[in-house]
Amino acid sequence: MCIFCDIVEGKIPSTKVYEDEYVIAIRDLNPQAPVHDLVIPKKHFDNIVDLAAADDGTYSAAVIDAIAEVAKAEGIDEGFRVINNCGADAGQSVMHVHFHVIGGRKFEEKII
Ligand code: DGP
Secondary structure (H helix, E strand, O other), X not given: OOHXXXXXXXXXXXXXXXXXXXXXXXXXXXXXXXXXXXXXXOOOOOOHHHHHHHOOOHHHHHHHHHHHHHHHHOOOOOOEEEEOOOOHXXXXXXOOOOEEEEEOOOOOOOOO
16 A cells, blocks of 8 residues: 555545646645655655666656646746655655655755
8 A cells, every 4th residue: 555656546546736647746744844845756756876776767857847847837946945755774764765845935055
């Protein structure tokens, strides 16, 4: 069972901000900034390493395009952060690859 597969299939409700053939973007349940969305490939990949190994580039490219579309739709395309937690040591809690698109406030120069 995978929460994000269930969200993709509509079995768990979410607030969608973007969708195309390969990707959805939803509002994060626990936002860390005024804008905090998750870009999620519709196909299950465990993490970014799995995505790189198992995808022919279709989903990877769709993710990049979706990130830009989400940033534009949310009005943060002048400045935002993209975060991917890969693996438990990095704090990945949902093992279906996803990219946090975060903005709407100024960030410090330090990443962490
Ligand atoms: P990560 O720690 O990188 O695996 O991020 C997982 C994110 O997913 C976390 O910020 C909270 C969010 N999240 C977990 N469950 C749900 C859910 O059911 N709906 C939504 N919208 N977000 C969720």
